[in-house]
Amino acid sequence: MNISTSRFGRITCDPKNLLRCPDGLIGFEQMHLWAVLTEGNLAWLQSIEQPEVALPTVSPYSFVPGYEPLFSSVDLDQVSGTCADQLLLLAVVNQHGREWTLNLRAPLILHWEQRLAWQLITRNEQPLRHVLSRTPGTRRKTA
Amino acid sequence: MALYIPGYVTGVLLNQRTRKEPTMLVLSRHRDESIMIGDDIVVTIVDIRGDKVRLGIEAPQHIPVHRQEVYEAIQRENRKAAAPQENGQLPASE
Numbered sequence: 001m002n003i004s005t006s007r008f009g010r011i012t013c014d015p016k017n018l019l020r021c022p023d024g025l026i027g028f029e030q031m032h033l034w035a036v037l038t039e040g041n042l043a044w045l046q047s048i049e050q051p052e053v054a055l056p057t058v059s060p061y062s063f064v065p066g067y068e069p070l071f072s073s074v075d076l077d078q079v080s081g082t083c084a085d086q087l088l089l090l091a092v093v094n095q096h097g098r099e100w101t102l103n104l105r106a107p108l109i110l111h112w113e114q115r116l117a118w119q120l121i122t123r124n125e126q127p128l129r130h131v132l133s134r135t136p137g138t139r140r141k142t143a
Numbered sequence: 144m145a146l147y148i149p150g151y152v153t154g155v156l157l158n159q160r161t162r163k164e165p166t167m168l169v170l171s172r173h174r175d176e177s178i179m180i181g182d183d184i185v186v187t188i189v190d191i192r193g194d195k196v197r198l199g200i201e202a203p204q205h206i207p208v209h210r211q212e213v214y215e216a217i218q219r220e221n222r223k224a225a226a227p228q229e230n231g232q233l234p235a236s237e
Contacts, residue, residue, distance in 0.1 A: 025221055028221065092220065093224060094220055
């Protein structure tokens, strides 16, 4: 399928690869379908419903090796069903002035096999803006 | 308009006349007193010091409880991250 986007222009993606967010994302509660575009170590979540909405994410573990988010077991049950080993975790990248930050307080939990994702708030205190010492990077291809 | 919920609380429904905002029930409580929301959420005033109130919240595990400012801060953070002009030029990684 073809999708027009503000950031990437027209993109082609396989409907089977669209990510479903049953609860939307926080601040984008009405947006349930997202395409995943990779660009270097970035994974962009591009809204299917809103061409201008795209969120850059990275795996936080390559930037913050000691990251240990805690989630409620109920939250995780909802996400994983019985297969918690198949979950991926991504953190939203943000820019504040010249600094790049990671939102470690509300990471995205993905069950890629089922193309499902939720944005969960950690039960332990985690920084909303963890400042990165290096910038997340560049090249782009369609997932 | 006064509202009486048997066994629990007496309160006032605001905005009954204007109907511009969602109705808010405003209650007065002393320390160690509680309110119930539905039949399985209990909010207790644990302590009051100056302008700070400590609340104890008992709720079933499936109901997420967050400080409003945390949720709103995450909403703002997501919206800022998604704003096209902000992330227009991602610099190259080293």
